[in-house]
Amino acid sequence: MKVCVTGASGKAGLAVVPHLVAHGYEVVSVDIRKPPGGLRADLTDYGQAVEVLAGCDAVVHLANIPAPGLATPATTFNQNMAMNFNVFQAAAGLGLARVVWASSETTLGLPFDVPPRYAPVDEDHYPVPTTTYALSKVASETVAAHIAEWSGIPFVALRFSNIMAPEDYRHFPAYWDDPLSRKWNLWGYIDERDVALSCRLALEADVAGTESFIIAAADTVMKRPSADLMAEVYPGVPIRGEVSGNTTLLSIDRAKQVLGFVPQHSWRDHLKP
Numbered sequence: 001m002k003v004c005v006t007g008a009s010g011k012a013g014l015a016v017v018p019h020l021v022a023h024g025y026e027v028v029s030v031d032i033r034k035p036p037g038g039l040r041a042d043l044t045d046y047g048q049a050v051e052v053l054a055g056c057d058a059v060v061h062l063a064n065i066p067a068p069g070l071a072t073p074a075t076t077f078n079q080n081m082a083m084n085f086n087v088f089q090a091a092a093g094l095g096l097a098r099v100v101w102a103s104s105e106t107t108l109g110l111p112f113d114v115p116p117r118y119a120p121v122d123e124d125h126y127p128v129p130t131t132t133y134a135l136s137k138v139a140s141e142t143v144a145a146h147i148a149e150w151s152g153i154p155f156v157a158l159r160f161s162n163i164m165a166p167e168d169y170r171h172f173p174a175y176w177d178d179p180l181s182r183k184w185n186l187w188g189y190i191d192e193r194d195v196a197l198s199c200r201l202a203l204e205a206d207v208a209g210t211e212s213f214i215i216a217a218a219d220t221v222m223k224r225p226s227a228d229l230m231a232e233v234y235p236g237v238p239i240r241g242e243v244s245g246n247t248t249l250l251s252i253d254r255a256k257q258v259l260g261f262v263p264q265h266s267w268r269d270h271l272k273p
Helices: 011-022 047-055 073-094 132-151 166-177 181-186 194-203 226-233 253-259
Strands: 002-006 026-031 059-062 097-104 153-160 210-215
Touching: 002 011, 002 047, 002 153, 011 026, 011 194, 047 059, 047 073, 047 132, 073 097, 073 132, 073 153, 097 132, 132 153, 132 210, 153 194, 166 181, 194 210, 194 253, 210 253
Parallel strands: 002 026, 002 059, 059 097, 097 153, 153 210
Antiparallel strands: none
């Protein structure tokens, strides 16, 4: 399968491209900053989106302004919406077999200044956008659903948690004495290598229509048990099911069931708690 990876020069893209190549995919790398051996394209321009997707079988669309606060709210929303619509529409027009794309954990209510309705937060907690960045992802999920319906192409949205490279784990000890410092996403994260794994599984899974999945590590960034963190920081929030040890409070059960996604990496493999 020939796959276009947009945002190939970004944090997620730099992990996804070699992972797909290692698993036998032919990859066309695309970014606004020309990636090594790849193509430069401004995906806010529809014609350029068509050009880079032509001849591909599928797309892993990671190109966006990747977080709130990196540009003005209007710029973030307008550019993300333009990129996402252009890639989605180009994929449909060209008859690609599948679109896998980066949505966000922010669609679930982050930062949790207003406590979540329950924990672990799952896909049913959607949508609660609190920034124009999150709104761009919620609106794009709606656009994806309609284009998937029109085209018959599966669209898989991956709601990534805070993406971390192994070298980022050295910062984690600074969080351990202050649970408030990372409450904004219920102490969640995802290793970049597991981001790559989830993208490949989303390309290969038996899905139809529009699907959305939370993609997070199996544990939190904290040493303290997850139930203790919730009791201290969000004492009024109901806990659904059993929360044992340091288990994630961003539920990945659906990704496990449908995609077969089981995180392979933890900060605990790099640091001693």
